[in-house]
Amino acid sequence: MMDIETIVALNKEAGNKAKRHGMKPTTFDEESRMCLEDGNIQPIRLINKLGNYVPRGWKRFNTNNFVDEWALPYSHKLLENGGLFVDSSGFGSSSEPALTISELVELMNVLLKNRSDLGFSIVSEGQFQLTIGVFECQN
Numbered sequence: 001m002m003d004i005e006t007i008v009a010l011n012k013e014a015g016n017k018a019k020r021h022g023m024k025p026t027t028f029d030e031e032s033r034m035c036l037e038d039g040n041i042q043p044i045r046l047i048n049k050l051g052n053y054v055p056r057g058w059k060r061f062n063t064n065n066f067v068d069e070w071a072l073p074y075s076h077k078l079l080e081n082g083g084l085f086v087d088s089s090g091f092g093s094s095s096e097p098a099l100t101i102s103e104l105v106e107l108m109n110v111l112l113k114n115r116s117d118l119g120f121s122i123v124s125e126g127q128f129q130l131t132i133g134v135f136e137c138q139n
Contacts, residue, residue, distance in 0.1 A: 019053045025135040054135075086104050
């Protein structure tokens with residue numbers, strides 16, 4: 001298991017790298033959104049890692065503010081800041097606090113149907129779970 005100091009250091013390193021390379025949250029075109037709707041997880045594999053970096057022109061989007069309005073599934077698994085806490089091992093079950101891959105796909109489909117311009121990025125990564133931050137463009 002990774003200790004919290006290691007996780008914080010890795011996320012900071014990822015943020016520095018993302019900033020150096022001018023990375024932005026991953027957005028999904030219509031074709032990628034259709035793949036997700038069909039249950040194809042390939043577009044999720046393209047989500048980049050920003051760590052603690054928030055690029056200029058973007059801000060975090062708090063999914064919790066839209067739980068009722070958009071009937072977001074698995075809202076009990078959303079983090080306080082609206083982040084998507086995901087099992088990255090592939091062995092998680094729906095009874096655990098982290099979203100399974102199939103739950104993530106279902107949730108992302110609902111988010112993208114309501115706001116196709118949202119971006120996604122890995123903002124924190126541990127040994128068996130990660131947090132995907134949801135972003136909106138401010139431009």
